[in-house]
């Protein structure tokens with residue numbers, strides 16, 4: 375019976391293969407019995423398919439047939455292009471034996487409806503799942519992540535035990551471990567005394583801009599309810615800037631106390647230990663790789679053709695084309711700013727930055743720290759930076775239409791807010807917010823890059839003298855191509871123009887979240903400059919608030935985002 379039981383699983387496997395007729399990974403899926411040991415990625419137990427392991431196999435189509443496998447325990451199909459919805463999974467309809475479901479980094483959509491008592495792992499991050507989490511009934515979960523989707527609504531009691539990073543970068547999730555849900559009617563009832571709604575669409579853990587409920591004249595209507603009726607999705611356009619500013623003082627007090635709460639973030643040490651032992655970060659040929667960078671190898675970087683993108687204070691950046699055509703940006707850190715030594719501290723810092731994943735933050739995929747040579751491998755963003763846009767065609771913000779400018783500013787604000795609210799102790803600070811560190815993605819979306827580098831560099835410099843000797847980390851390419859084939863942008867430190875007054879000496883080591891807000895305000899004012907509409911006047915006011923002389927007078931990025939959302 376065991377010998378040929380695999381036949382029962384044949385239809386499900388073949389219907390999955392039908393979506394991928396030319397996939398190399400499935401070329402070995404031939405013959406009448408998938409349990410012969412020759413089917414790539416298929417593991418059997420007692421003659422039935424118990425595991426399908428097809429991570430990063432360039433697969434498309436729907437994953438549904440694989441969930442119809444009657445005895446499947448492990449399904450790992452991460453980093454593919456699978457689309458469609460996940461069928462509702464429960465003990466009677468789905469795969470009752472399923473223990474580990476790993477579908478992260480695909481294009482899956484629809485809602486998450488899983489009611490499996492034995493499920494231990496659910497990794498669904500970076501897809502397009504929508505709706506709420508109320509249909510997740512998975513009491514035995516040990517590993518869980520739904521970040522980077524389009525989920526909204528309240529996080530239920532049982533799931534609240536997972537860290538905020540498990541929920542980040544969604545449309546509007548709220549409740550522990552994220553900030554409390556917004557009770558929009560209450561907030562407005564208190565500040566304006568009328569029934570206008572102000573449901574702010576949130577895009578990340580930090581974007582869940584919480585306004586505590588009050589005892590005002592309106593019944594409590596949670597954001598979940600607002601979303602359900604379709605009102606919650608709408609960004610408020612009718613409430614005036616005056617109301618926002620009036621709310622601002624109130625919100626600041628509330629938000630400050632929320633983010634200062636001792637349980638607001640996971641202890642970094644604790645997370646760090648987990649990351650080291652976890653599946654996301656492992657050493658591979660001198661590179662320490664993070665999520666999405668597992669395929670990177672030092673040899674491929676060595677063989678890559680590279681061109682200089684530009685030089686900054688922190689080092690030089692190269693565009694590298696890997697053998698498989700993948701583009702990456704490689705930053706070779708300046709030995710002056712990042713002298714050898716304190717390797718452990720550097721590793722700790724980079725491991726933290728390597729965990730940042732948000733659609734408005736450039737992902738660090740890997741780094742190399744060998745004998746004082748430090749290379750950082752980022753996603754390559756093809757459309758230049760805000761600086762290049764501002765400088766194009768004679769310079770000035772007027773090169774860009776207002777909608778594009780707003781979208782860039784709003785994206786950058788979301789990225790910064792994510793960084794500021796990322797669960798780490800001490801809290802993360804960008805420390806180098808300026809137009810050349812706001813990059814533009816494929817669809818022109820803004821991405822903040824180089825989180826915390828300069829702050830780290832200056833810290834290091836203060837505690838260690840630069841060393842004269844330096845041995846090479848293997849990628850000679852990046853060491854010797856400074857005179858590469860393309861024109862190198864002029865060295866542009868540039869940050870001082872955006873630095874807060876309290877950092878008069880330019881010491882990024884003392885940078886704080888408040889000084890980041892100041893720098894963002896400077897960028898905002900530069901981008902908005904010259905536009906005379908009512909809307910831009912509102913934005914100018916936000917810029918003015920950000921650039922208040924006294925750090926404690928400045929709003930937090932969460933508040934900046936709340937105010938900006940009125941205009942975007």
Ligand SMILES: Nc1ncnc2c1ncn2[C@@H]1O[C@H](COP(=O)(O)OP(=O)(O)OP(=O)(O)O)[C@@H](O)[C@H]1O
Nearest residue numbers: 683684685686687688691703752753754755759810
């Ligand atoms: N991931 C990336 N994708 C595409 N271009 C990038 C990327 N990272 C940096 N660049 C571009 O490369 C150029 C050099 O960047 P680099 O970060 O080395 O210097 P900088 O931003 O001018 O100064 P700093 O060292 O203070 O950050 C800039 O024009 C920047 O916009």
